[in-house]
Amino acid sequence: MAHVDEEIGSQPECWQRALDLTPKHLPEPGERVAVIGCGTSLYIAQAYAALREGLGLGETDAFAASEFPAARRYDRVVALTRSGTTTEVLDALARTRDTETVAITADPGTPIGGAARHLVALEFADERSVVQTRFATTALVLLRAHLDSAPRDLPEQARRALADPLPQGALDAGQFTFLGAGWTCGLAHEAALKVREASSSWTESYPAMEYRHGPISVSGPESVVWFFGEPPAGLVAQIGRTGARVSVSDLDPLADLIRAQRLAVALATGRGLDPDQPRHLTRSIVLDQP
Numbered sequence: 414m415a416h417v418d419e420e421i422g423s424q425p426e427c428w429q430r431a432l433d434l435t436p437k438h439l440p441e442p443g444e445r446v447a448v449i450g451c452g453t454s455l456y457i458a459q460a461y462a463a464l465r466e467g468l469g470l471g472e473t474d475a476f477a478a479s480e481f482p483a484a485r486r487y488d489r490v491v492a493l494t495r496s497g498t499t500t501e502v503l504d505a506l507a508r509t510r511d512t513e514t515v516a517i518t519a520d521p522g523t524p525i526g527g528a529a530r531h532l533v534a535l536e537f538a539d540e541r542s543v544v545q546t547r548f549a550t551t552a553l554v555l556l557r558a559h560l561d562s563a564p565r566d567l568p569e570q571a572r573r574a575l576a577d578p579l580p581q582g583a584l585d586a587g588q589f590t591f592l593g594a595g596w597t598c599g600l601a602h603e604a605a606l607k608v609r610e611a612s613s614s615w616t617e618s619y620p621a622m623e624y625r626h627g628p629i630s631v632s633g634p635e636s637v638v639w640f641f642g643e644p645p646a647g648l649v650a651q652i653g654r655t656g657a658r659v660s661v662s663d664l665d666p667l668a669d670l671i672r673a674q675r676l677a678v679a680l681a682t683g684r685g686l687d688p689d690q691p692r693h694l695t696r697s698i699v700l701d702q703p
Contacts, residue, residue, distance in 0.1 A: 415689045417542040421674050424547045425571040427538045431554040438515040438531035439559045442470045444488035449478040449505050453545040454493035460599030461556045483508035492516040495548045497523030517552050542689040546674050570664050574671035580660035587635040592621040597641035597666045604673035610691045612680035621645050632657040641666040
């Protein structure tokens, strides 16, 4: 069994532990907040930012760490980094100067401990696989709980997601499009990344209504179109006319992300790929300094 299989399967327990935590130093209502990350952490940052701002708790921006505008004023910067060693995250925090900073990490004994003023350690959600699954989702459960927007039955929904069937025909599909709206746009981007990096599949992701403005043209009988959350009225019928298969789940969108993680691993295994070690990737991106 690949490490990622065990890590995906452990998410119900990790989520419960996150729900039971009472972390300090996370953003308070009314603060102007930036959230930074790279790869998977960027998409989790996008989901959190949209959710927090949508709840009216304060202006919240998400940035790829390499694109963080350090001169812009924020009350707090939140960094998401599983490894605690990602070059762009450390560089961004070094440029924040007098801003309060907090990092959510799986390894507090790394350089992130000296780069951020405060740490929230999720060591129980650390991973051996290059492909991120449980750390990212556990961090978002923690952040959602802090916003009082995490259903208490999320761990049970995660168990359902581990047992529910994958979309019919998904393992034979040649193209995948993931769609979200609001905070679930970040989940759609993360699902596309997961399937792409683990299985080298052709994946795309969009805000659901933007899909109709061009991307629908690539959908056909070989496609799966996967919604996170409720589809916009009429869009499923339009997709049906392309011949694509549609996935809509009644699970919490974050729990439904587990099904996309399972799809990524199943596709990789079926193609003879190692889902723990995607091509050209490492667990942490540490760049040579000039």
